[in-house]
Amino acid sequence: MRNLQNFLSGVQKTALIIILIFAPLISQAQKRTGFGIHFDPAISWLSTDIKQLTNEGTRPGFCFGLSVNRYFTPNYSFSTGISILNAGGRVVSNDTTYLELPNLLAKVLPDKPVVYKIQYITIPIGLKLQTNQIGYLTFFADIGLDPKVVIGRKVDIRSLDISDEKANNELKMVNLGYHLAAGIEYSMGGNTAIVAGLNFDNNFLDITKDNGPQPNDRVTQKILSFRIGVNF
Numbered sequence: 242m243r244n245l246q247n248f249l250s251g252v253q254k255t256a257l258i259i260i261l262i263f264a265p266l267i268s269q270a271q272k273r274t275g276f277g278i279h280f281d282p283a284i285s286w287l288s289t290d291i292k293q294l295t296n297e298g299t300r301p302g303f304c305f306g307l308s309v310n311r312y313f314t315p316n317y318s319f320s321t322g323i324s325i326l327n328a329g330g331r332v333v334s335n336d337t338t339y340l341e342l343p344n345l346l347a348k349v350l351p352d353k354p355v356v357y358k359i360q361y362i363t364i365p366i367g368l369k370l371q372t373n374q375i376g377y378l379t380f381f382a383d384i385g386l387d388p389k390v391v392i393g394r395k396v397d398i399r400s401l402d403i404s405d406e407k408a409n410n411e412l413k414m415v416n417l418g419y420h421l422a423a424g425i426e427y428s429m430g431g432n433t434a435i436v437a438g439l440n441f442d443n444n445f446l447d448i449t450k451d452n453g454p455q456p457n458d459r460v461t462q463k464i465l466s467f468r469i470g471v472n473f
Contacts (some may be wrong), residue, residue: 272311272312272313273311273312274309274310274311274312275309275310275312275318275432275472275473276307276308276309276310276472276473277307277308277309277310277322277436277470277471277472277473278305278306278307278308278470278471279304279305279306279308279324279436279468279469279470279471280303280304280305280469280470281303281304281305281440281466281467281468281469281470282301282302282303282466282467282469283301283302283303283304283326283327283328283464283465283466283467284299284300284301284302284464284465284466285299285300285302285328285329285330285462285463285464285465286298286299286300286330286331286462286463287330287331287332287357287448287460287461287462287463288460288461288462288463289332289458289459289460289461290458290459291456291458291459292335293334293335293336293456293458294332294333294334294335294456294458294460295332295333295334295335296330296331296332297331297332297333297354298331299330299331300328300329300330300331300356300358302326302327302328302329302464303326303327303466304324304325304326304327304363304466305324305325306322306323306324306325306363307322307323307324308320308321308322308470308472309321309322310369310472315373316370316371316372316373317368317369317370317371318368318369318371319366319367319368319369320365320366320367320368320369320383320385321364321365321366321367322364322365323362323363323364324362324363324364324365325360325361325362325363326360326361326362326363326389326464327358327359327360327393328359328360328361328462328464329356329357329358329359330356330357330462331354331355331356331357332354332355332357332460333352333353333354333355334349334351334352334355335351335352336351336456337349337350337351338355338455338456339452339455340355340396340398340408340411341410341411341452342396342403342406342407342408342410342411343406343407343409345406347398347401347403348401349398349400349401350400353398353399353400354398354399354400355396355397355398356396356397356398356399357394357395357396357408357411357412357448358393358394358395358396358397358405359391359393359394359395359412359448359462360391360392360393360394361389361390361391361392361416362389362390362392363387363388363389364387364388365385365386365387365388365420366385366386366387366388367383367384367385367386367420368383368384368385369381369382369383370382370383371426374428377427377428378425378426378427378428379425379426379428379434380423380424380425380426381423381424381425381426381438382421382422382423383420383421383422383423383440384419384420384421384422385419385420386417386418386419386420387417387418387419387420387442388415388416388417389415389416389417389418389444390414390415391412391413391414391415391416394407394408394409394411394412395407395408396408396411410450410452411449411450411452412448412449412450413446413447413448413449413450415446416444416445416446416448416462417444417445417446418442418443418444418445418446418462419442419443419445420440420441420442420443421440421441422438422439422440422441422468423438423439424436424437424438424439424468425437425438426472432472432473433471433472433473434471434472434473435470435471436468436469436470436471436472437467437468437469438467438468439465439466439467439468440464440465440466440467440468441463441464441465442463442464442465442466443461443462443463443464444461444462444463445461446461447459447460447461448460448461448462
């Protein structure tokens with residue numbers, strides 16, 4: 242609970258700083274709110290800080306949701322929204338490890354992969370910059386923070402014939418990352434546009450819990466996604 246409180250406090254402080262910096266511009270600008278829907282095919286992988294535990298490949302996933310842009314000038318806006326993100330990763334240890342699963346302490350032998358499957362609710366907080374429209378095209382970039390709450394935590398361990406087993410005792414419930422995105426919007430008339438772009442998401446916080454005899458490690462997640470959407 243204390244970790245959750247610290248996490249929420251950090252998000253609130255970051256949002257407050259952003260608002261204070263841009264408040265003078267917002268108060269003088271003619272405001273407009275734009276909305277969008279998106280579906281983003283993605284790949285994700287894990288990164289570790291100890292030699293005993295290594296990443297072993299990427300996992301396919303996807304993200305879908307609603308985006309909101311609150312413009313304070315014609316070319317600048319605060320970006321937010323809400324998304325469901327399905328991501329994961331595969332890691333291997335060169336030591337025997339133990340995972341606390343429901344009604345089971347799973348013993349994973351060295352060099353046997355463990356696949357994590359994680360589902361998040363994400364509420365990004367960012368700043369979007371875009372060019373003036375050139376023909377039918379507008380180019381944009383977006384940078385910001387991605388607070389995440391985990392709503393699904395599962396694991397596959399093929400060496401033990403374990404598939405889609407709940408892993409609530411192994412994966413943390415909240416996380417925070419940053420995103421860097423860029424792309425183009427193709428105008429369909431008015432405020433309607435087709436969107437295509439690339440997004441890189443990197444988590445700051447450890448996604449795993451270090452239980453019992455497990456090594457004290459830091460496992461973070463990285464996600465690369467391709468944005469497909471419609472703004473209106």
